[in-house]
Amino acid sequence: MISADTAVDLSRVQHTAADVRFMQGMIGHHAQALEMTALVPTRNKREDMRMLALRIELSQQDEIKMMERWLEVRGEEVPNVQHHHEPGATLMPGMLTAEEMSRLRDATRTTFDRLFLEFMVQHHEGALIMVDELLSTAGAGQESNISAFAADVVADQRAEMDRMGAMLNAMLEEQQR
Amino acid sequence: MKIIPTTVLCLSVAMPLLGAPSFQQRPVAAVQADPRVGLAPGFRDAGVAARNMELVINLPKPEGFYDPEAPAGRPRPPRDSPATPAAEPGEQAQAAAAPGEPAAAASPRPGSGLSFTNSDLAFSGEHLFMGNYHGFNIYSIEDAGRAELLASVVCPGGQGDLSVHGNLLFMSVQDTRARLDCGTQGVEEPVSAERFRGVRIFDISDLRNPLQVAAVQTCRGSHTHTLVVDPDDNDNVYVYGSGTGAIRSGDELAGCSGGDSEDDPDSDSEDDPEGAPDPDTALFSIDVIQVPLDAPEEARIVNRPRIFADPETGAISGLWQGGDHGRGTQSSRETRQCHDITAYPELGLAAGACSGNGILLDISDPVEPVRLDYVVDESFAFWHSATFSNDGTKIIFTDEWGGGSRPRCRATDPPTWGANAIFDIVGGKMRFRGYYKLPAPQTEQENCVAHNGSLIPVPGRDIMVQGWYQGGISVFDFTDSANPVEIAFFDRGPVDAADLISGGYWSAYWYNGYIYGAEIARGLDVFRLTPSEHLSQNEIDAASLALAEETNVQHQQRIIWPPSSVLARAYLDQLNRSNGIEAQRVGAVNEALGRADQLRSAAGDDAAVVAELEALAVELEGDAEEAIYHDVRHLQSLADTLRGIATMLR
Numbered sequence: 046m047i048s049a050d051t052a053v054d055l056s057r058v059q060h061t062a063a064d065v066r067f068m069q070g071m072i073g074h075h076a077q078a079l080e081m082t083a084l085v086p087t088r089n090k091r092e093d094m095r096m097l098a099l100r101i102e103l104s105q106q107d108e109i110k111m112m113e114r115w116l117e118v119r120g121e122e123v124p125n126v127q128h129h130h131e132p133g134a135t136l137m138p139g140m141l142t143a144e145e146m147s148r149l150r151d152a153t154r155t156t157f158d159r160l161f162l163e164f165m166v167q168h169h170e171g172a173l174i175m176v177d178e179l180l181s182t183a184g185a186g187q188e189s190n191i192s193a194f195a196a197d198v199v200a201d202q203r204a205e206m207d208r209m210g211a212m213l214n215a216m217l218e219e220q221q222r
Numbered sequence: 223m224k225i226i227p228t229t230v231l232c233l234s235v236a237m238p239l240l241g242a243p244s245f246q247q248r249p250v251a252a253v254q255a256d257p258r259v260g261l262a263p264g265f266r267d268a269g270v271a272a273r274n275m276e277l278v279i280n281l282p283k284p285e286g287f288y289d290p291e292a293p294a295g296r297p298r299p300p301r302d303s304p305a306t307p308a309a310e311p312g313e314q315a316q317a318a319a320a321p322g323e324p325a326a327a328a329s330p331r332p333g334s335g336l337s338f339t340n341s342d343l344a345f346s347g348e349h350l351f352m353g354n355y356h357g358f359n360i361y362s363i364e365d366a367g368r369a370e371l372l373a374s375v376v377c378p379g380g381q382g383d384l385s386v387h388g389n390l391l392f393m394s395v396q397d398t399r400a401r402l403d404c405g406t407q408g409v410e411e412p413v414s415a416e417r418f419r420g421v422r423i424f425d426i427s428d429l430r431n432p433l434q435v436a437a438v439q440t441c442r443g444s445h446t447h448t449l450v451v452d453p454d455d456n457d458n459v460y461v462y463g464s465g466t467g468a469i470r471s472g473d474e475l476a477g478c479s480g481g482d483s484e485d486d487p488d489s490d491s492e493d494d495p496e497g498a499p500d501p502d503t504a505l506f507s508i509d510v511i512q513v514p515l516d517a518p519e520e521a522r523i524v525n526r527p528r529i530f531a532d533p534e535t536g537a538i539s540g541l542w543q544g545g546d547h548g549r550g551t552q553s554s555r556e557t558r559q560c561h562d563i564t565a566y567p568e569l570g571l572a573a574g575a576c577s578g579n580g581i582l583l584d585i586s587d588p589v590e591p592v593r594l595d596y597v598v599d600e601s602f603a604f605w606h607s608a609t610f611s612n613d614g615t616k617i618i619f620t621d622e623w624g625g626g627s628r629p630r631c632r633a634t635d636p637p638t639w640g641a642n643a644i645f646d647i648v649g650g651k652m653r654f655r656g657y658y659k660l661p662a663p664q665t666e667q668e669n670c671v672a673h674n675g676s677l678i679p680v681p682g683r684d685i686m687v688q689g690w691y692q693g694g695i696s697v698f699d700f701t702d703s704a705n706p707v708e709i710a711f712f713d714r715g716p717v718d719a720a721d722l723i724s725g726g727y728w729s730a731y732w733y734n735g736y737i738y739g740a741e742i743a744r745g746l747d748v749f750r751l752t753p754s755e756h757l758s759q760n761e762i763d764a765a766s767l768a769l770a771e772e773t774n775v776q777h778q779q780r781i782i783w784p785p786s787s788v789l790a791r792a793y794l795d796q797l798n799r800s801n802g803i804e805a806q807r808v809g810a811v812n813e814a815l816g817r818a819d820q821l822r823s824a825a826g827d828d829a830a831v832v833a834e835l836e837a838l839a840v841e842l843e844g845d846a847e848e849a850i851y852h853d854v855r856h857l858q859s860l861a862d863t864l865r866g867i868a869t870m871l872r
Binding site for chain 2: 047049051052053054055057058092096176180181182183184186187188190192193195196197199203205
């Protein structure tokens with residue numbers, strides 16, 4: 046038998062510093078995906094590219110909102126989505142450097158499409174690395190919410206990566222013809 | 223329930239951009255007339271709307287299963303209103319002591335989040351078992367109106383999906399924090415022998431003191447599981463485990479691999495164009511666990527069948543690859559696991575709701591399920607659960623668009639998204655017939671989407687009761703699978719006026735005369751149906767006569783109705799409702815039933831009544847030959863029932 050006080054004691058499975066860093070880092074990571082998708086409408090008329098960009102945009106926006114809320118109710122600092130632009134800011138795995146970002150910005154037509162897909166696959170792979178790091182940190186990922194969120198990030202980024210890989214292959218074949 | 227919406231499209235944003243076909247909106251007048259619109263918010267005092275069903279009793283969550291400082295699970299203090307009047311006195315003092323400080327400085331509590339979420343229900347005899355992310359609770363429902371708590375077991379790990387069979391209780395566990403010893407302290411190390419993710423088995427011979435007798439570890443944990451009792455195997459029962467979580471390291475559990483983290487991120491896309499999975503991956507399978515009844519401690523995984531394989535190429539990822547279905551359609555998850563499976567062993571069938579597909583399995587050998595058919599649906603984001611009609615000719619699949627934590631029943635959400643899809647089974651293949659979605663729009667503050675429900679055993683009709691999280695409970699008739707109709711509902715206002723606090727019905731199931739609702743935040747609710755133009759008292763009484771000894775909703779057992787005058791009167795009511803019977807015949811049947819009822823309490827001319835019932839049965843069969851649609855079946859069932867009563871009187 047245990048007492049009700051003991052039963053509801055979640056102090057040992059509360060969020061850890063690693064969980065907070067993960068969420069804070071992932072907000073910046075997702076924010077950059079939005080900067081990338083924002084380029085698509087002005088550089089592309091392809092329906093499938095626009096759909097892809099829209100889908101990434103909506104899912105990342107939704108997740109950013111969720112992560113901000115997660116940090117907010119835990120009294121942790123909610124990073125500004127522009128934070129990763131500040132000098133000296135550490136880029137999360139997979140994130141584009143300033144040079145890569147401007148290469149993408151300057152590209153047009155098929156070059157843009159190819160770069161966008163390549164960079165977004167790289168970007169998503171980074172999210173998988175972040176989850177991997179989180180789950181191999183002692184004490185991290187114990188809360189039900191964060192454990193489920195991490196599993197979802199993996200499932201979704203992975204599915205989008207597969208789809209982008211297929212688009213990229215089709216694009217390369219088209220160009221070779 | 224999943225925690226976060228992800229690759230789904232938000233319709234209100236997507237539509238103008240895509241120029242996709244516009245969805246038919248609900249008529250404004252109907253929206254305004256529905257009493258579920260505009261209910262007052264509140265945790266314990268929310269506004270209530272009900273039709274054709276009534277709340278008998280509510281039992282709030284027991285101690286140990288909520289945070290005493292935030293019973294509704296609400297995070298406090300809210301960041302933007304540090305001195306909210308709703309705060310506890312202590313909190314107010316704290317906020318007052320630091321005027322001008324941001325709320326974050328007042329060391330806010332995060333709220334309990336999902337930690338104390340009530341989840342699924344199982345029933346045995348006069349007992350109800352309610353799962354929770356934090357353990358489970360056992361209630362006595364000997365007198366449903368006075369349901370009472372018998373025992374609480376603290377054993378965290380989520381989701382706490384439960385099944386019961388004899389003296390064994392099975393429980394799903396998925397979280398990384400879960401411990402083999404049920405401790406609340408979590409597991410510190412990334413690789414640990416103390417962690418438990420899989421299916422726990424308890425011996426519940428002493429209901430007040432359940433004992434864990436086995437714990438079957440699985441690679442992805444168990445998000446849900448399904449009991450499968452093989453009619454040809456008296457020595458074992460089977461459990462199909464469905465895991466949706468991250469795959470754990472092979473160092474923690476031997477044989478686990480294929481986690482995305484182990485994929486080589488540098489792999490060249492030209493060498494590996496399809497991202498072909500590791501052949502031993504824990505993805506693309508379910509866990510088949512065999513449980514020897516005389517030695518449950520020896521329970522073990524006996525198979526991880528590749529039920530999504532492409533029969534031609536052998537590729538284990540043979541079904542839906544993820545993505546949408548064309549312009550303006552929903553994006554469906556890739557099929558890498560089942561979310562839940564419903565078995566109907568008497569038919570040798572199971573229906574799997576498997577992320578991107580609905581699948582039909584032959585389980586006549588439960589260890590080796592064989593896929594018979596699969597379907598996709600352009601409105602489905604995430605195939606979540608399945609329910610067969612009692613005769614096995616229909617399947618209802620649910621779509622958990624938004625994962626159960628998002629509001630997906632707003633007036634702007636399409637009525638075919640986050641809904642049920644109803645299929646007929648024709649020649650072993652599933653054929654789409656129609657959608658059913660909760661018809662009353664809900665607010666931004668209410669997580670709402672199709673969730674768990676069960677059949678209500680009204681003879682002659684297909685009726686289901688279903689939980690829609692904070693959308694409440696909806697009872698609907700799907701006898702005509704293309705035109706489902708709502709016949710009863712219950713709904714409360716949102717848990718909170720400003721924030722979406724997770725709540726509402728995880729499950730709403732019928733068991734022996736009552737509807738039981740597992741309310742995530744507010745506890746256990748017990749309901750009874752009330753008669754209406756849609757459902758007569760005789761039909762409710764007949765449903766209540768179809769008694770089950772055990773009910774695990776994802777393990778369907780054929781419902782049978784013993785012949786009785788109540789049953790006959792239920793069929794009569796149905797025939798009257800559709801004008802499917804002559805008034806004179808109704809009179810004759812009622813008189814004969816009256817005489818049969820009298821015979822049971824007093825002596826009389828049994829032989830004459832028996833002859834009368836049998837003669838009427840012959841006439842009704844004659845009527846059936848002339849009848850149309852459902853009347854044919856109802857007339858035949860009425861004839862059979864009269865014969866059954868006659869046999870009992872002999």
